[in-house]
Amino acid sequence: xxxxxxxxxxxxxxxxxxxxxxxxxxxxxxxxxxxxxxxxxxxxxxxxxxxxxxxxxxxxxxxxxxxxxxxxxxxxxxxxxxxxxxxxxxxxxxxxxxxxxxxxxxxxxxxxxxxxxxxxxxxxxxxxxxxxxxxxxxxxxxxxxxxxxxxxxxxxxxxxxxxxxxxxxxxxxxxxxxxxxxxxxxxxxxxxxxxxxxxxxxxxxxxxxxxxxxxxxxxxxxxxxxxxxxxxxxxxxxxxxxxxxxxxxxxxxxxxxxxxxxxxxxxxxxxxxxxxxxxxxxxxxxxxxxxxxxxxxxxxxxxxxxxxxxxxxxxxxxxxx
Amino acid sequence: xxxxxxxxxxxxxxxxxxxxxxxxxxxxxxxxxxxxxxxxxxxxxxxxxxxxxxxxxxxxxxxxxxxxxxxxxxxxxxxxxxxxxxxxxxxxxxxxxxxxxxxxxxxxxxxxxxxxxxxxxxxxxxxxxxxxxxxxxxxxxxxxxxxxxxxxxxxxxxxxxxxxxxxxxxxxxxxxxxxxxxxxxxxxxxxx
Numbered sequence: 001x002x003x004x005x006x007x008x009x010x011x012x013x014x015x016x017x018x019x020x021x022x023x024x025x026x027x028x029x030x031x032x033x034x035x036x037x038x039x040x041x042x043x044x045x046x047x048x049x050x051x052x053x054x055x056x057x058x059x060x061x062x063x064x065x066x067x068x069x070x071x072x073x074x075x076x077x078x079x080x081x082x083x084x085x086x087x088x089x090x091x092x093x094x095x096x097x098x099x100x101x102x103x104x105x106x107x108x109x110x111x112x113x114x115x116x117x118x119x120x121x122x123x124x125x126x127x128x129x130x131x132x133x134x135x136x137x138x139x140x141x142x143x144x145x146x147x148x149x150x151x152x153x154x155x156x157x158x159x160x161x162x163x164x165x166x167x168x169x170x171x172x173x174x175x176x177x178x179x180x181x182x183x184x185x186x187x188x189x190x191x192x193x194x195x196x197x198x199x200x201x202x203x204x205x206x207x208x209x210x211x212x213x214x215x216x217x218x219x220x221x222x223x224x225x226x227x228x229x230x231x232x233x234x235x236x237x238x239x240x241x242x243x244x245x246x247x248x249x250x251x252x253x254x255x256x257x258x259x260x261x262x263x264x265x266x267x268x269x270x271x272x273x274x275x276x277x278x279x280x281x282x283x284x285x286x287x288x289x290x291x292x293x294x295x296x297x298x299x300x301x302x303x304x305x306x307x308x309x310x311x312x313x314x315x316x317x318x319x320x321x
Numbered sequence: 322x323x324x325x326x327x328x329x330x331x332x333x334x335x336x337x338x339x340x341x342x343x344x345x346x347x348x349x350x351x352x353x354x355x356x357x358x359x360x361x362x363x364x365x366x367x368x369x370x371x372x373x374x375x376x377x378x379x380x381x382x383x384x385x386x387x388x389x390x391x392x393x394x395x396x397x398x399x400x401x402x403x404x405x406x407x408x409x410x411x412x413x414x415x416x417x418x419x420x421x422x423x424x425x426x427x428x429x430x431x432x433x434x435x436x437x438x439x440x441x442x443x444x445x446x447x448x449x450x451x452x453x454x455x456x457x458x459x460x461x462x463x464x465x466x467x468x469x470x471x472x473x474x475x476x477x478x479x480x481x482x483x484x485x486x487x488x489x490x491x492x493x494x495x496x497x498x499x500x501x502x503x504x505x506x507x508x509x510x511x512x513x
Contacts, residue, residue, distance in 0.1 A: 041443050043361070053353055053356060062348065
């Protein structure tokens with residue numbers, strides 16, 4: 001066997017028959033095997049087939065993993081304080097506003113929403129299944145936060161320290177002082193930034209030239225797979241409605257609507273008829289509405305029929321005939 | 322030991338203290354290369370990525386035990402090698418490969434991973450590559466990069482010393498980080 005033969009085997013470029021021949025040859029004698037090991041090592045050490053990863057993404061994944069560790073401590077700390085100072089109950093019990101001291105992660109779980117006040121006075125409302133990680137050095141040199149999921153920001157103005165929202169999905173948003181919404185759920189196909197007032201710049205992760213500068217009532221939609229960005233003019237009220245405890249849809253694809261309902265009510269949908277997936281919905285409901293009320297409205301306003309298995313929290317949707 | 326290579330005591334000290342910038346530098350220098358190494362044996366890009374994430378996570382967890390005179394390259398390499406061997410150990414229990422060729426390929430890969438001479442060779446080549454990368458940084462960003470990451474100067478200190486703006490310092494650093502990842506590939510494809 002020549003070196004080239006072994007290399008094509010190592011790079012997985014041979015058909016089955018050829019692979020069998022080469023494997024047979026390698027296993028034939030110890031010398032052959034040693035030679036194979038040597039060629040494999042040389043192949044690896046040449047790094048010629050090295051693939052570049054999205055290193056920014058990998059590093060943020062690493063950072064989110066190392067900061068996740070602090071959450072159980074936060075909870076333990078809260079419990080201890082509750083035991084020690086009963087008067088603190090109301091403060092911690094409401095859980096609506098926390099002020100981070102060091103590096104912190106704030107999480108709104110399924111069915112929850114959380115309001116966070118940052119040390120610079122900025123307020124952030126986190127939608128269900130969302131996480132906000134505040135960098136160690138927040139408000140010293142810069143103001144950087146990491147968002148997974150969806151959040152509505154009211155940023156305190158500070159021209160010397162731009163406020164930067166980083167997402168794991170290819171988009172960073174830089175602002176001076178403004179109100180805006182970022183939606184970056186991993187399950188969505190897009191990352192959407194909507195500006196209510198002020199001015200924001202949208203960047204591809206870790207780049208220094210903005211790909212878009214938004215004016216109020218503009219929404220930047222970044223398509224994760226195609227890495228393309230489109231800016232459109234929108235009515236901002238429906239987009240930020242979740243932060244006021246409402247869900248407001250305007251010709252929204254049903255998949256997006258159902259995903260939101262799943263996050264708000266901790267239920268799961270099972271779509272029986274494929275056709276349903278092509279529907280778009282318009283409408284509005286409030287967080288105080290029960291899941292049953294939501295489903296009733298859905299059934300009344302569309303050809304969709306639902307079946308709710310309460311014990312499994314599973315909702316099956318089909319088309320009524 | 323205090324050199325401009327990766328086994329630099331200031332740099333290791335930054336890792337010990339959990340400095341994110343130091344970990345970022347290490348990511349740029351090693352992530353793709355270690356991933357390539359693990360991938361070559363596992364033949365599964367996603368699993369390999371998971372392994373390298375674990376290596377960095379373990380480094381982070383053990384950071385306070387790091388010795389400033391350690392061999393960082395050898396440490397990262399050995400952790401990756403062990404993680405790969407562990408992976409195959411569990412694979413035996415978990416999965417049975419129906420495909421005979423796949424089975425043979427993986428058997429050979431485990432044998433290669435256990436072959437000390439070839440592992441020593443890869444480890445030393447990896448070390449050479451990383452250090453030569455740092456040395457081959459374009460002049461302007463090399464000086465800034467070394468001052469920042471290996472000598473511990475702050476951006477404004479570097480700016481004052483080199484008579485450039487802090488913004489330029491920042492740009493040179495990010496240029497250096499990009500270079501450390503990509504230049505290697507550009508170079509080596511020339512030899513193919």
